[in-house]
Amino acid sequence: MSQLVGYTVDSRVRWTEYLPWVLAVLVYFLLPDYLSLGSRVLTYILFALSLDLIIGYAGIITLGHASFFGLGAYITGILAAKLGVTDPLIQLLASGLGAGLLGLVTGAVILKMKGLTQLMLTLAISALCLEVANKATFITGGADGLSGMEIAPILGLFKFDLFGKTAYLYCLFLLFLTWVVIRRLIYSPFGVSLMGIRENAARMHAIGAPVYQKLMVVYTLSALIAGLSGALLAQTNQFVGLNVLGFEPSGELLVMLILGGVGRLYGAFVGPVVFLLAQDYLAKQFPEYWYFGIGLLLVLVVLFARGGVLGILDKFTASSKARQSGAQSS
Amino acid sequence: MTYALETRGLSKSFGALTVADRIDFQLDVGARHALIGPNGAGKTTFVNLLTGRLAPSEGLVFLGGEEVSNLSQSERVKKGLGRTFQINTLFPKMSVLDNVALGVSERLGLSSGLWKTAKSYANVTEEAMSLLELLGIESDAQHIVKDLPYGKQRLVEIAIALGLKPKVLLLDEPAAGVPSMESQRILSALDLLPKDIAIMIIEHDMDLVFKFAQKITVLVQGAVLCEGSPQEIAKDTRVHQVYLGEQRA
Amino acid sequence: MEIFLSSLVSVAFHGLAYGMILYVISVGLSVTMGLMGFTNLAHGVFAMTGGYVLVVSLSKFDIPFPLALALCFGLVALVSVVLERTLYARLYGEAELEQVLFTIGLIYMSVAVARLIFGTLQQPVILPEYLKGQFSLMGRDFPAYRVFLILFTSAIIAALWFGVERTIWGAKVRASVDNRAMAQSIGINTKSLFTTTFAVGSGLAGLGGGLGAEIVAIQPTYPFEQLVFFLIVVSVGGLGSLRGPFVAALLIGVTDTACKYWLPEFGAFFIYIATIGLLLWRPQGLLGKRS
Numbered sequence: 001m002s003q004l005v006g007y008t009v010d011s012r013v014r015w016t017e018y019l020p021w022v023l024a025v026l027v028y029f030l031l032p033d034y035l036s037l038g039s040r041v042l043t044y045i046l047f048a049l050s051l052d053l054i055i056g057y058a059g060i061i062t063l064g065h066a067s068f069f070g071l072g073a074y075i076t077g078i079l080a081a082k083l084g085v086t087d088p089l090i091q092l093l094a095s096g097l098g099a100g101l102l103g104l105v106t107g108a109v110i111l112k113m114k115g116l117t118q119l120m121l122t123l124a125i126s127a128l129c130l131e132v133a134n135k136a137t138f139i140t141g142g143a144d145g146l147s148g149m150e151i152a153p154i155l156g157l158f159k160f161d162l163f164g165k166t167a168y169l170y171c172l173f174l175l176f177l178t179w180v181v182i183r184r185l186i187y188s189p190f191g192v193s194l195m196g197i198r199e200n201a202a203r204m205h206a207i208g209a210p211v212y213q214k215l216m217v218v219y220t221l222s223a224l225i226a227g228l229s230g231a232l233l234a235q236t237n238q239f240v241g242l243n244v245l246g247f248e249p250s251g252e253l254l255v256m257l258i259l260g261g262v263g264r265l266y267g268a269f270v271g272p273v274v275f276l277l278a279q280d281y282l283a284k285q286f287p288e289y290w291y292f293g294i295g296l297l298l299v300l301v302v303l304f305a306r307g308g309v310l311g312i313l314d315k316f317t318a319s320s321k322a323r324q325s326g327a328q329s330s
Numbered sequence: 331m332t333y334a335l336e337t338r339g340l341s342k343s344f345g346a347l348t349v350a351d352r353i354d355f356q357l358d359v360g361a362r363h364a365l366i367g368p369n370g371a372g373k374t375t376f377v378n379l380l381t382g383r384l385a386p387s388e389g390l391v392f393l394g395g396e397e398v399s400n401l402s403q404s405e406r407v408k409k410g411l412g413r414t415f416q417i418n419t420l421f422p423k424m425s426v427l428d429n430v431a432l433g434v435s436e437r438l439g440l441s442s443g444l445w446k447t448a449k450s451y452a453n454v455t456e457e458a459m460s461l462l463e464l465l466g467i468e469s470d471a472q473h474i475v476k477d478l479p480y481g482k483q484r485l486v487e488i489a490i491a492l493g494l495k496p497k498v499l500l501l502d503e504p505a506a507g508v509p510s511m512e513s514q515r516i517l518s519a520l521d522l523l524p525k526d527i528a529i530m531i532i533e534h535d536m537d538l539v540f541k542f543a544q545k546i547t548v549l550v551q552g553a554v555l556c557e558g559s560p561q562e563i564a565k566d567t568r569v570h571q572v573y574l575g576e577q578r579a
Numbered sequence: 580m581e582i583f584l585s586s587l588v589s590v591a592f593h594g595l596a597y598g599m600i601l602y603v604i605s606v607g608l609s610v611t612m613g614l615m616g617f618t619n620l621a622h623g624v625f626a627m628t629g630g631y632v633l634v635v636s637l638s639k640f641d642i643p644f645p646l647a648l649a650l651c652f653g654l655v656a657l658v659s660v661v662l663e664r665t666l667y668a669r670l671y672g673e674a675e676l677e678q679v680l681f682t683i684g685l686i687y688m689s690v691a692v693a694r695l696i697f698g699t700l701q702q703p704v705i706l707p708e709y710l711k712g713q714f715s716l717m718g719r720d721f722p723a724y725r726v727f728l729i730l731f732t733s734a735i736i737a738a739l740w741f742g743v744e745r746t747i748w749g750a751k752v753r754a755s756v757d758n759r760a761m762a763q764s765i766g767i768n769t770k771s772l773f774t775t776t777f778a779v780g781s782g783l784a785g786l787g788g789g790l791g792a793e794i795v796a797i798q799p800t801y802p803f804e805q806l807v808f809f810l811i812v813v814s815v816g817g818l819g820s821l822r823g824p825f826v827a828a829l830l831i832g833v834t835d836t837a838c839k840y841w842l843p844e845f846g847a848f849f850i851y852i853a854t855i856g857l858l859l860w861r862p863q864g865l866l867g868k869r870s
Contacts, residue, residue: 006424007431007455008472011447061676109855113862116618116818119679120810121855127807128851135844189435189443189451196432199421206381206419207433207494208407209441247803251683258680288695295687302681303669 004264005057005195011187020269024172028165035164036236041276042171043232048257048268049182050225055254056263057186058218059198060111061119063250064126067106068099068223070245072230074133074140075099077240080149082139087152088160088170092231099227100220107219111212123247130246145241149234160235167236174232178225185221186265194218198263255294258301261310270309332395334359334528335411335498340379340389342552349375350386351553357498363530364543366563368572372552373532374416377500381413382406394497407436412496414487416503416532422476426467426486429475430458433493461489465519481512488519499523501531505538513538540564548572588719590837596725598832599732600791602825605812606739607780613756613819615773617667618675621682622784622809623802624689629655629785630797631693634702644707648789655785656778663777671773686802693799701796728790735786736825743821752776756819811854815864823866 027038047069054060072095079085079094110121133140140146153159158166185191196204197211204211234240243249252275260271283290305312335357342350349372357363365373378384380391382403390399398406421429435441435454443451462468465485470478475486484504491499504520505513513535520542523529533539539546539560546563548555550572556563563569608622629651636647662685670678710727713720743749751772755762763769788797795805812831816824831850838849858864 005448006428007435007448007451007458008425008427009449011449055676061679063679109859113858115675116612116810117814117858117862117864119618119675120807120814121858123807123810124851124854128848131846131848131851135846135848184445184447187447187449188445189441189448189454192428192448193432193435193441195424196421199424200419203415203419203421203490204432205383205403206407206413206415207436207490208404209432209436210404214442247806251687254680254683262676288691291694292688292691295684295689295691298680298684298687299666302677302684303666306677 005186005192007189007192009187017266020266021176028168028172032163032165035168037276037280039164039167039171039232039236041272042168042175043229043236044253044256044272044276045269046171046175046178046232047226047229047253048260048272049178049265050222050229051253051257052262052265052268053182053218053222053225055257056267057191057194057198058215059201060215060219062110062122063119063247063254064122064124064129065222065226065253066245066247066249067126067129068103068226069230069233069249069253070129070133071102072096072099072227073234073240073244074146074230075227076231076234077146077149078139080151080234080238081146084150086150088154088235091151091235092174092228095227095231095234096224097227099230100224102227103220103223104216107216107223111215111219126246126250130242133242133245141240143242145239147239149238149240151235151238160238164236171232171236174228178228182225183265190214190217252294255298257308258298259308261308264307264310267308267310274309332359333357333392334361334394335380335530336392336395337380338390338392340376340391341387342375342379342384343387349552350379350389351551352389353549353552353554355547355554357528357530358545359528360526361528361530362542362544363528364539364546365530365532365549366534366536366539366546367549367555370551371549373549374502375552376549377413377502377532380500381411407494407496410495410497411500412491412494412498413500414491414502414504416506418480418483418487420475420483420486420490423474425472426462426475426478426489427455427458427471429486430461430489430493431455433490434458434461437494458489458493461492464492464522465489466515481508481515484508484516485519488516492523497527499527499529501529503532503534505533505535510535510537517541585719586840590840591833592721592729593725594833594836595829596728596832597791597794597836598829599729599736600787600794601808601812601832602787602828603732603735603790604784604787605809605816605824605828606736606821607777607783608809609813609816609818609820609824610743610752610756611773611777611780612813614752614759614776615671616759617671618678619667619682620679620806620810621685621689621802622781623805624686625655625659625781625784626788626791626805627689627693627797627799627801628658629788630792630801631697631702632785633789633792634704634797637705637707638703644710648786651789652782652786655788656782659781660774660778663774667777668770668773686806690799690802693801697799699799701798702792704792704797706793724793728794732787732790735783739783740821748772748775808850811850815854815857817864817866820864820866823864826865 051065054062075095075098076091079091085091106125110118113121134142151160154170160166193209193214197214201211230244233244256271256275257268259275260269261267279290301308307314333356337353337355340350340353353376367373375384379386382401390397392398393406393409393411398409431454434457435451438454440451440454459468459471462471465488467482467485470482475483488504505516508516517538531542543560545557546560547557548563548569555568555572556566604626608619611617611619632651632654633647636642636650670681706724710724712723714723714726743752751767755767755769755772759769808831812824812827816827834853835847835850838845
């Protein structure tokens, strides 16, 4: 199995890497009725990218990533609905910074712990955020949610239209920018050292790497990006409810990422597409069976298909290459 | 006189169990030193205390004359203390070159680079490659470490430590698990190490110890039993007793 | 003052009952995690199953209460053995992420099944007549069931502590928690030890779930909602220890009850803050071993 990150890895953009963007643009022109689902997919791809940074690259398991997503969503919601700050870019910035700050504070606590304690704390912080949002009804709308959000046109020019066209392109653009940043990060020396931490943190300490600081950087960055994706969700739906917080969205995101493939950058693209499309079709028809199916999928993936969809594709191309070279040599 | 590495009264206890007992130890600059002792004597514990992986109950550690007792592992590494592990502690799914490059880039302070690709740092890859050449494993540069035979993995361990350009190098059983024919390669590698580095090896392979060491310390039950040149140690009756049991009169 | 003291006693009493239930459910998790090193987030599923077993036994099959409790323990223990041998055992020694994902998958599946069979509402518990009503003690009235809970769980806990600290089985468990490799090399059959201990721990969870059905409502989302509390009990108490989680569970029980009574606007807020604070001070838990 070849390495994806490293000092000798070719980081030039492969032709396959253009596919997601080509596909996204095609969807805009060919499937205008599905743009709101499309925006949702793009938002969750951004969210999944942020989670992959932590789980796939730094190797830290978190069950509470929705805390940053939810905080981002609520910051934008409160700015738009209660404080009259309607400029979407300012909302985005505020959400990112707010979530990043939460990431900084919680990361300082969590990253000092290990194992079950660390995992539990991610859950506890997530539960804490949900509890606050639930109780602070005067600002969050509590169980009723936050509506009446006002979003001004982007840059004063692009209004959020009823067909979701502006929203879709807005999400796509933001995703693209973030992808550029994350991609550079992964192939940089910092990215390689993250991989080192994931592979063997003890060894990283023994080569003098400031492991804690590096993890803090990646955790805060990941929180910031998750906050941005939360803001996107709030802006495209013009509504924020309690379902952006807690174990449910965190768990769902985990399933999406595992489905696509962890630690491979594009797993975060494939997973949400497959999951959300399936959910859109199946969950409405058979909600309980859908839920059962997710659980079964997780169990089966762990037992038989570790690398997710991309992992299966890998095996496929590897075996077909082997067959090709076998046929050539004989 | 400044020692490369020194401890004064270094002790560690877990409740009633003492694993390090007031150890006073000096490692000369440029030394070729060996630490031997029966199983459970506390040799690896001693190394963990030296590197900061384990905090002592009492005592002080000095690196090049500077007290480092309160510094973390990473901080001691930055001051020039390198180690290898008894059990391979490598980055299993990464290539041999990357394993070494990680240490080199840390040392050069380049590992926080966020924007330029790792590949563009040619100085890192060149230096890592030259270390692999020094140990004779440059042909395995692109191989994934976990697919290598055990003996070569041991060499990668040493290469990583060398990439830190340490002033003091602690090798914990470098030949452990390596077939005795291959341990010659390890010995040659040790011979090629710069003369100004102080090296201490923990070993059970007495052949390797006597060929390599100019001075030997014997550790028994967490305390220093005796110290001396290989010839002195070979003749010391206390050492015989410890390894071979009581001699019949 | 009189009223304050009265509510203090009430909070302490109800907090104690809740704490003891929390302990009976969570102790299995502490021991199996310390023993098998397996991150079993699905532990709450066993508690929930015990709760459903009790409710169904009492309302549908008219089974006498003591027998229903025995079923909670026995049936859940049996199910856990089957799960352990067929599925869990494949993932021993795997990375934590795999175990986390697997057990979350189990939670999803069991939540869906519970919803399909029982619907989403809380299950009402029909207590036997002799456990209903009030119990008089020192001029005060306490709910009889809660008194029974406290006494019965004390007996269970005493039996458990005796079992772990005085029997051969317990000695093997303690040895294996301390040093698995060493235990195997002196001939302890860790495989069967895992299975029996897992069965006992899960059975206890089932029993606790059933007993506590009145305090912690039985509904399909139970494993998700209660997970964080079980994990807090185990990490604050100290993984693999018996006494630590007991103290932690009582603290949580009383604190949670006190907060819900005096500061209902804050909910479980303080529990989470207190947990974070405590772990910052003692990362290995109250009575856990420092690694």
